[in-house]
Amino acid sequence: MALQFHxxxxxxxxxxxxxxxxxxxLALVTVYxxxxxxxxxxxxxNAFSGISAPLKVVxxxxxxxxxxxxxxxxxxxxxxxxxSGLRAQNEQLRGMVSQLEEYRQEAQRLQxxxxxxxxxxxxxxxxxxxxxxxxxxxxxxxxxxxxxEGVVAGLPVMSGTGLVGxxxxxxxxxxxxxxxxxxxxxxxxxxxxxxxxGIVSGSLEGLLYLEDLPEGTELxxxxxxxxSGLGGSFFRGIVVGEVVSVEQxxxxxxxxxxxxxxxxxxxxxxxxxxxxxxxxxAVDANAASSDASSESxxxxxxxxxxxxxxxxxxxxxxxxxxxxxxxxxxxxEQAGGEEE
Numbered sequence: 001m002a003l004q005f006h007x008x009x010x011x012x013x014x015x016x017x018x019x020x021x022x023x024x025x026l027a028l029v030t031v032y033x034x035x036x037x038x039x040x041x042x043x044x045x046n047a048f049s050g051i052s053a054p055l056k057v058v059x060x061x062x063x064x065x066x067x068x069x070x071x072x073x074x075x076x077x078x079x080x081x082x083x084s085g086l087r088a089q090n091e092q093l094r095g096m097v098s099q100l101e102e103y104r105q106e107a108q109r110l111q112x113x114x115x116x117x118x119x120x121x122x123x124x125x126x127x128x129x130x131x132x133x134x135x136x137x138x139x140x141x142x143x144x145x146x147x148x149e150g151v152v153a154g155l156p157v158m159s160g161t162g163l164v165g166x167x168x169x170x171x172x173x174x175x176x177x178x179x180x181x182x183x184x185x186x187x188x189x190x191x192x193x194x195x196x197x198g199i200v201s202g203s204l205e206g207l208l209y210l211e212d213l214p215e216g217t218e219l220x221x222x223x224x225x226x227x228s229g230l231g232g233s234f235f236r237g238i239v240v241g242e243v244v245s246v247e248q249x250x251x252x253x254x255x256x257x258x259x260x261x262x263x264x265x266x267x268x269x270x271x272x273x274x275x276x277x278x279x280x281x282a283v284d285a286n287a288a289s290s291d292a293s294s295e296s297x298x299x300x301x302x303x304x305x306x307x308x309x310x311x312x313x314x315x316x317x318x319x320x321x322x323x324x325x326x327x328x329x330x331x332x333e334q335a336g337g338e339e340e
Contacts, residue, residue, distance in 0.1 A: 109270055112160025120238065121278025122158070125149055127175070129269050137204055139182035139265075140168070143175040145273065151175045156227075156234045156274045162263030163187075163227070163238050167273060175273070179265045180240070181206045188230040189240055193223050200225060200240055200259055208241060210257035219246045225259055235277040 117124060127149075131142035145151050147170045155167045157177045165179040166187075178185055185202035189210070198213040210225060223243040229236030245258040 106270075109160055109268075113270060113272055116158060116160055116162070117272060120274075122272060122274050123276035123278070124158075124272035124274050125151055127151070127271055127273055129271065130174070137183065139165075139179040139185075139202065139206075141165070141177050141179065143177060143271065143273070144173065146170045146173045146175050148172045150275065151273050154233060156238065158238070158272045158274055159263050159265075159268035160270070161268075162261065163234075163240055164261075164263045164265045164268060164271065166233065177271075180208060180261055180263075181265050187234055187240060188228045189225045190228040191217075191219065191223050191225055191243075194218065197228055197230070208259040208261055210243065210259050211254070213254055213257070215253060219243055219255070219257055221246065235274060237277065238274075 113126065116122070125145055127143040127145035129141050130144045133140040143151070143157075151167060151170050153167050153169055156163060157165045157167060163180065165177045165182075165185070167175050168178045169176045179202070180187065180200070181202045183202050183204050187200045188197070189200050190197045191210075194217065196213055196217040196219075198217075199211050201209050201211055203209060210219075213219075221243055225240045225242065227234040227236055227238045227240060239262045241259045241261040243257055244260045246255050247257075248255040
C-alpha cells in the first residue's frame with residue numbers, strides 16, 4: 001500500500017506545479033498592470049532587458065553572417081548562365097547611369113541657354129555644334145542650322161555663358177562660326193565704366209586684346225567690355241568680357257589690354273544664333289542719359305561763364321564753335337577709320 005500511495009503523489013505533482021505557476025503568473029500580471037513604471041516588477045524586467053541586450057546583438061550578427069555566407073555559397077554554386085546574366089545586367093545598369101549623366105549635363109546646358117536668352121530678351125535660333133576646325137590658326141566651328149532656319153552671315157552667336165563668335169557663312173542646313181579668339185575676329189566694343197570705344201581682336205595665342213582706344217583712356221582690371229553696335233556686326237549691349245591686364249610699354253601710345261571672354265569659347269555644344277536683342281534699347285537709353293548729363297553740365301558751365309559780360313560771351317561762343325567743329329572732324333575721322 002505504501003508503494004501505491006507514493007506513485008499517486010508523483011503523478012499529481014506535475015499538474016500541481018502547473019497550477020501554481022499559473023497562479024503566480026496571474027498575480028504578477030495583475031501587479032504589473034497596477035504598479036507604476038518604478039514598481040518592483042518593472043525594475044526586474046528592465047534589469048533582465050539590459051542583461052539580454054548583448055545577447056540579442058550577438059544573435060543578430062550571427063544571423064547576418066549566416067545570410068552572407070548563404071549568399072556567397074549561392075554565388076559560388078551558381079551556374080555559368082546565371083553569372084553571365086548578372087554580368088550583363090550589371091553592364092546594362094552602368095550604361096543607364098552614364099546615359100542619365102549625359103542627360104543631366106545636357107539639361108543644365110540648355111537651362112543656361114534659356115537663362116541667357118531671358119537675360120538679354122533674345123530672339124534667336126538654337127543650334128548644335130557638329131564640327132570644329134583642326135587648324136590651330138583657324139578658330140571656326142560648324143553648326144547644324146543654316147539659311148533654311150533663318151541663319152545668315154553676320155549674326156552673333158552665344159553659348160550659355162556669353163558671346164562666342166559670329167556667323168561667317170551658311171549653307172541650307174549648316175553655318176560656319178568664327179570664334180572671338182580667332183586672329184581674324186574683331187568686335188566693336190565700349191568700356192562700361194567710361195564709355196570708351198575700341199575693338200576687341202582675337203590672336204593666334206587665343207587671347208583677346210582691346211585696341212584702338214582713344215588716347216588717354218584710363219582702364220583698370222575688372223572693367224566690363226560690351227558690344228557697342230557700331231558697324232552693325234553685333235547687337236549693342238552684349239557682354240564680351242572683362243579687362244584682366246593693362247600694361248603700358250615704354251614708347252607706346254596705347255597700353256596692351258587683355259580681355260578675358262565672358263564665355264568659354266572652347267567647350268560648348270549648344271548655342272543661340274541671335275537674330276534680335278530686346279534690351280539693346282535699354283542699353284542705348286542708359287548711354288544716351290549719360291551723354292545728356294555731360295552735355296547738360298557743359299551747357300550750365302557755359303551759361304554761368306557767359307553771364308560776366310556780353311563781349312566775353314561772344315568770344316566764348318566763337319571758341320566753343322571752333323572746338324565743336326574740331327570734335328566733329330575728329331569723330332568723323334574715327335568713324336571713317338572703323339568703317340574701313
